[in-house]
Amino acid sequence: MQTALYHPEHGFYSSGRIRTGIQGDFLTPVSAGPVLGQLLARQADEWHASLGRPSPIFLGEQGADRGLLAADMLNSISSFHPKLKTAVQMHFIEPSAALMAQQKEHLLQQRESFPLHWHHDLATLAPENIPCFFYSCELVDSFPVRLARYRQGVWQELFVSLVADQFAWSEQPVSPDLQADIQRWNIPKLEGFTAEIRPSAGPWIRTLGQKIHQGLILTLDYGLPAPDLYHPSRSAGTLVALREHRRSADPLQDPGKQDLTSHVNFTELMQEGEKDGLCPLGLVDFSQAFTRLAQPLLSEGKTLAEKWIRNFQHLTHPGFFGKTHQILVQGKNLPESFQPAVLRSISG
Structure with a gap:
């Protein structure tokens, strides 16, 4: 971002x-x-x-x-x-x-x-x-922002990866500092819940x-x-993402x-x-x-x-x-x- x-x-x-x-x-x-x-x-x-x-x-x-x-x-x-x-x-x-x-x-x-x-x-x-x-x-x-998602009982951070020359999301366990922010804001532990920090x-x-x-x-x-x-x-x-007065749910499309x-x-x-x-x-x-x-x-x-x-x-x-x-x-x-x-x- x-x-x-x-x-x-x-x-x-x-x-x-x-x-x-x-x-x-x-x-x-x-x-x-x-x-x-x-x-x-x-x-x-x-x-x-x-x-x-x-x-x-x-x-x-x-x-x-x-x-x-x-x-x-x-x-x-x-x-x-x-x-x-x-x-x-x-x-x-x-x-x-x-x-x-x-x-x-x-x-x-x-x-x-x-x-x-x-x-x-x-x-x-x-x-x-x-x-x-x-x-x-x-x-x-x-x-x-950093993105965190609750998946199968644990918090994962979303990272941007390159797959077949296309940007895609990948997930890794959250770091201690991101975990601290999640706890600070009492973000709900619901399957698939996604939050920005x-x-x-x-x-x-x-x-x-x-x-x-x-x-x-x-x-x-x-x-x-x-x-x-x-x-x-x-x-x-x-x-x-916003472009030409339209909203997109894909922030990885056309960066810049x-x-x-x-x-x-x-x-x-x-x-x-x-x-x-x-x-x-x-x-x-x-x-x-x-x-x-x-x-x-x-x-x-x-x-x-x-x-x-x-x-x-x-x-x-x-x-x-x-x-x-x-x-x-x-x-x-x-x-x-x-x-x-x-x-x-x-x-x-």
Whole structure:
């Protein structure tokens, strides 16, 4: 999965091809329109105000693809949040040279108003004591996974083999570290039960916790808490391949030409983040989160453009992204009274 997605030349994410939107392989909350960026800008502004409007602040994104979400956020900050605008330093974490080039090209206009910086990995991000608002959208689901399957009373790990010039699955007894993860998440011992374990998720969120002295982290993705993710009803696992808006159950077909993804274990991100000071503030689906963030706009009585409303409905309707996608909100060294708008009740 690591090679198929991230190979510098042939990987799905590194090839420079258009993957998202109607012309790509799948739709994302970002490709639906600019409303997501506008609403995240509102959340960033509220967070900034709760800290007393410090300057500078880091606005960080990892997995920005072509930079569409960042452009939408920065445009909204320029238009509607002048106090935040004067403080923002934008930082991107992007290991792919091809995607970094696309981001820089797409964000030419924003570079005239904001300092923009790029990093190949989190190791070079150095916010030190600068407050940080860090977000990602459909990033963690693409982190490589290990596959475990319960077979005839024992757990087996699935490996990729070459059989008659074709990729095929092979099984070997799980290693002690994978067995420990299986026990940690209480994955059911049911014949044929298949589960994904994501080794890099914990180190990723812990690195963020170590890097950020004070801040808010929003992880937007599809996934579930561990008890739901590894529920007996999900016996086939969640790993799928996506290509030209079609799902495939065969992730070994055409490596590098299709996306590979599996659901995020949000419990893992919460527990691992706490080890480095990230307090789990809440997990909420898109429908609730963005209805809360948009409440002032929806209640002001202003006439909203039809295109804006359609975009908002794509984000919040249960038939689109409203129930499939979640936002995990984590914070560090925030004012005790601060509660992000995405987590507040509508009547609050």
